[in-house]
Amino acid sequence: MEVDDGAELCFPQLLNTSCRKPTLPLSEAVFLDTLVFSISVLTVALNLLVIISVSHFRQLHTPTNILLLSLAVSDLIVGLLLMPLVILRITSCWFLGDLMCSLYKYVSYIITSASVGDMVLISVDRYVAICHPLHYTTRITVRRVKLCVCLCWFCSVFYCSLFVKYGVTQPDRYNSCYGECVVLVDHIAGAVDLALTFVVPVTVIIVLYMRVFVVAVSQARAMRSHITAVTLQSSVTLTTKKSELKAARTLGVLVVVFLICFCPYYCVSLAGDSLLNTSSGTFVIYLFCFNSCLNPVIYAMFYPWYRKSVKLIVTLQILQSGSCETNIL
Template sequence: MTETQNGAELCFPQLFNTSCRKLTPPWFEVMLIHILLYSISLLTVALNLLVIISVSHFRQLHTPTNILLLSLAVSDFLVGLLLMPGEILRKTSCWFLGDIVCTLYKYVTAIILASSIGDIVLISVDRYVAICDPLHYTTRITVNRVKFCVCLCWLCSLSYSFLYLKDDLTQTGRYNSCYGECVFVIEYFIGVMDLVLCFIVPVILIVALYLRIFAVAVSQAHAMRSHITAVTLQHSVTPKAKKSELKAARTLGVLVVVFLMCFCPYYSVSLAGDNLVNASAAFYVLFLFYSNSCLNPVIYAFFYPWFRKSVKLIVTLQILQPGSSETNML
């Protein structure tokens, strides 16, 4: 690296030999990128905050499925609040926050991504039981059990991320080649383990569950169209209830498909490595993955009338009225 005049292109001009270079693209391009990316980040925070307030405030929405959506919304909220701004800073300018904050940022990133994957798996399991074993759904999938599973999911994410980044936590900044950068370097064995636990196993499980859900849903839809009374009596579920569960499965199926569409390119780039994928492409693929956190509330708005109603009540501040938590949302 050659020295620049007066250190004008260095992150830390006083450290000529160890400072990273500043990125110096045209100012208009920098401004446009920052406005676009920070707008997505702000929108992600706002939309997921609406989901969090909706499910938390209205008592009628305290269902097992919605508790899982609440956990996913918390993950998505943190993506917009912490991960997106951190990634913008890390990729488009110098890292001025130091090695300790860099390491904590990596740790928080791993926790949030692992919990998001866990939530999607739990949502798939919830729909599997609702569609494939409706007779025992209310006894097997209770609010308390779902809350326990959500807490366990976050606890496992905390533990897994600690094991995943324990060397970084004890030796902060060991992979940084100069002052002013925050790099993610994963050792081969840990990378393989992460690939299996956070990509291959969850994807296989999610796809298998939804293939089974699809098969049973088609069978149930055929039964309803044919007015088979025996099937209805056997499962003790009315056609209306079945239709409601099928609609919920379809909605959450869209959620899972969108997640996989954003999730798979991220791990594909990770598998390809730096030699096959340039830094710009890797950054935009990562931001595509993060943008999934913004898309989830949009999916709720399209498919869930209760979400549209709750947003209206929140925006008009009607939730501040006494007894608003008992509002009929369904």
């Protein structure tokens, strides 16, 4: 690799094989580093609060919250591991070696697949709750949801192991110089991955939520006008139905934000790392990671139990004996 005299290299001792350092202005690099670091810390803190809340308080051990717990775990990993490595890969040289580069890509694939799987499960949960409410308690149980979550993570790990096996066994296969982190896949594998982790899941999510939206609107109109057999139902049943509709709206916002943040990443990644290294590619990567910070913010906006549990956690009241039985709903 030829370089101009005076050019800054990632590894000056490797004059002919070292990559050049990114040409970002110092002020811009410092700003991006500070911004991403702050978002990373915020992402870890907020998702850790979600994990502690759902795990600690017994009232929150519901099928829907188990799915939110799984999503929070993937978001926590994004904030804890992927965000710092993303800023290192984009604004600086890659000093962690080829193997860590492959592991970084491997973990990012797993987290992406698991998050998409969680969103599909959340959509199925709301579909059954709204469209088949009488069968919800028998079909959607905590035990079944935990099994589905475990299968989702296992399939993500297994699938990604097959998908990036060449990148892990031959970590420097696509690098053109030292200080670069590139792991590419061929067009056939990329097309299969696009279909399995984006096209099919997103289609399922959209179809299920369109059905949920139609049924939810009809149920809301029926409850307002009292033209259905509402008078034959107890007030408890009405309250339950309203809470399910509210949960559907909240999780609908979660799904829409997810699609907004993930779709650009998949569209840009189709062109490979060459486009991901451009300014537009950098933006969609940041947007992809920022979704992990937005999810717990959505919970705080729409879920009173989350705000109440955060207050109990921050004030250390969860350390008291029997705090897991606290009425949090």
